[in-house]
Ligand SMILES: Nc1ncnc2c1ncn2[C@@H]1O[C@H](COP(=O)(O)OP(=O)(O)O)[C@@H](O)[C@H]1O
């Protein structure tokens with residue numbers, strides 16, 4: 001299909017004897033938002049990491065824009081530059097300011113001039129609500145602020161796809177909505193996103209498709225309404241009853 | 247004491263030689279030690295083994311042996327330099343292994359998540375290293391490097407046995423001329439080393455405070 005931006009087909013991944021991804025098939029159309037959920041250890045992070053090939057796969061194919069993921073070297077670095085990734089633990093470069101974090105990729109990977117990269121970086125920091133924090137280093141920022149800088153850093157590469165791996169799980173409750181607001185704005189602007197999160201509100205509001213994983217398999221998929229209101233598998237029902245219990 | 251004062255120029259010359267040895271070997275060790283550390287963490291196994299072997303062998307060899315190899319071994323391989331250059335080579339070979347281990351510990355202290363983030367924005371290995379990992383590694387190891395360089399400064403005195411006229415060899419020569427001046431000479435020489443190492447410590451602790459503020 002030509003409107004598929006990302007397509008995973010029969011993807012398998014092992015860590016030693018552990019079969020972490022089992023025959024994963026997943027297609028994400030351009031502009032779509034896919035929310036991935038599932039219990040801890042079900043392979044959600046690994047799914048994100050194989051998509052930008054921070055981890056190699058054992059079998060199957062992954063394509064971005066119809067092209068297979070390069071195995072290594074310069075081509076792989078360029079491929080990764082087209083995919084933004086936002087981590088649970090922010091992972092900002094701790095020796096650089098917010099501005100430095102956002103401008104680094106465009107300068108060093110895209111070869112843009114410093115002034116140009118910094119101008120764009122300031123616009124992006126403004127977009128995530130942190131225009132006044134450009135010169136702060138990560139240690140001076142709250143978790144929510146760091147995560148928004150991390151989102152700006154990913155956006156600065158003008159990615160085709162954004163991966164979020166539990167972006168709000170390490171945040172204090174009062175900061176979660178700041179980050180989710182930014183993500184919802186991105187989703188509405190037409191960004192293609194794969195988001196691992198248990199934030200049901202976000203899923204209902206922004207997701208086109210919800211994918212439920214357990215033990216390395218995609219057990220169920222559907223629209224947020226279908227999945228949350230009428231889960232079909234026992235595993236999904238169990239999982240939902242647990243996260244909804246409180 | 248008069249004798250020491252009369253010989254002040256010679257003594258200063260000796261210390262100037264000591265400083266030259268330490269500065270040259272220090273600068274070169276920083277470069278080679280960092281290269282070795284990069285070899286030890288790079289994805290190419292033979293380079294990793296080569297780096298590890300170098301460090302294991304050199305760190306466990308007495309410095310005097312390294313000097314003997316440099317001063318008497320290299321000429322046998324038709325490599326001929328002045329004794330001063332041989333001394334710089336020996337000190338660099340030796341000190342690089344310590345710098346390597348310091349830098350490697352600095353590299354290991356960098357959060358693995360930041361390295362992932364660097365790869366995720368498309369930085370290749372070399373740039374991940376030079377833009378993200380090494381700047382943080384060096385900030386973390388300023389105190390370690392300080393003691394490596396102080397040890398180096400004191401180690402320069404081994405060159406006395408290999409015909410380099412640095413501070414300790416001047417001490418020995420003058421002491422032979424006037425045995426009664428032994429104690430004043432010893433004190434002055436020890437004080438000279440102290441001045442150099444204290445200056446180094448001072449410079450490094452200022453550096454440490456500066457990078458701490460930037461972290
Ligand atoms: N680098 C690794 N080496 C070995 N096992 C791993 C590694 N990364 C993840 N795993 C294992 O793979 C399984 C899936 O992990 P992960 O993808 O992180 O799950 P999730 O993000 O859904 O919690 C877990 O059992 C985890 O312990």
Ligand SMILES: [Mg+2]
Pocket residue numbers: 044045046165166
């Ligand atoms: Mg995870």
